[in-house]
Amino acid sequence: DGGITQSPKYLFRKEGQNVTLSCEQNLNHDAMYWYRQDPGQGLRLIYYSQIVNDFQKGDIAEGYSVSREKKESFPLTVTSAQKNPTAFYLCASSWTVMNTEAFFGQGTRLTVV
Amino acid sequence: GEDVEQSLFLSVREGDSSVINCTYTDSSSTYLYWYKQEPGAGLQLLTYIFSNMDMKQDQRLTVLLNKKDKHLSLRIADTQTGDSAIYFCAETPSLSGNTGKLIFGQGTTLQVKP
Numbered sequence: 052d053g054g055i056t057q058s059p060k061y062l063f064r065k066e067g068q069n070v071t072l073s074c075e076q077n078l079n080h081d082a083m084y085w086y087r088q089d090p091g092q093g094l095r096l097i098y099y100s101q102i103v104n105d106f107q108k109g110d111i112a113e114g115y116s117v118s119r120e121k122k123e124s125f126p127l128t129v130t131s132a133q134k135n136p137t138a139f140y141l142c143a144s145s146w147t148v149m150n151t152e153a154f155f156g157q158g159t160r161l162t163v164v
Numbered sequence: 165g166e167d168v169e170q171s172l173f174l175s176v177r178e179g180d181s182s183v184i185n186c187t188y189t190d191s192s193s194t195y196l197y198w199y200k201q202e203p204g205a206g207l208q209l210l211t212y213i214f215s216n217m218d219m220k221q222d223q224r225l226t227v228l229l230n231k232k233d234k235h236l237s238l239r240i241a242d243t244q245t246g247d248s249a250i251y252f253c254a255e256t257p258s259l260s261g262n263t264g265k266l267i268f269g270q271g272t273t274l275q276v277k278p
Contacts, residue, residue: 093268155206
């Protein structure tokens with residue numbers, strides 16, 4: 052089945068540690084996105100990638116980093132510089148950035164302990 | 165600026181119609197979307213409407229767009245308990261250029277009582 056897979060579903064991190072969230076898609080989509088969701092708020096864009104080996108900052112990129120070495124993969128690293136990392140993280144993809152019919156993964160809930 | 169507003173909570177009885185409302189600020193938005201999120205899950209695209217349309221119907225779902233008032237609504241007919249979820253309105257802002265960026269509202273929690 053085609054889709055977007057995020058792993059792990061739950062992640063715990065100690066303060067001061069970096070952690071990487073995985074996002075894989077087998078939809079052959081060019082564009083991929085990372086959003087952050089906080090309770091009672093909408094989703095906010097962290098980073099996006101239009102094509103392999105290219106990515107751009109979104110609205111809240113500080114404290115995060117990404118890579119896009121393969122078309123199907125867009126991992127997100129939450130660094131120790133992110134002051135409030137506890138949140139629900141959602142990965143999405145679409146055919147291109149011009150086609151905004153985005154498909155979302157099931158999300159990763161990150162908790163800093 | 166880019167802003168999308170929704171009411172936070174709606175409660176209805178099973179079998180009734182639900183209407184979830186959304187307002188947006190970017191009058192040049194090209195597409196407007198409705199997403200559904202069940203507890204602990206990702207977002208599922210329910211439907212979308214192009215900005216030159218006034219209405220779109222898809223089975224139990226009806227989307228109405230009032231461009232003059234920048235108001236979007238989602239009507240769910242014959243609401244079922246399985247419709248209980250958070251519903252997000254989203255737009256493609258005109259200033260996003262070629263980013264594919266979506267601007268989301270805060271989400272409306274729909275509670276369906278049996």
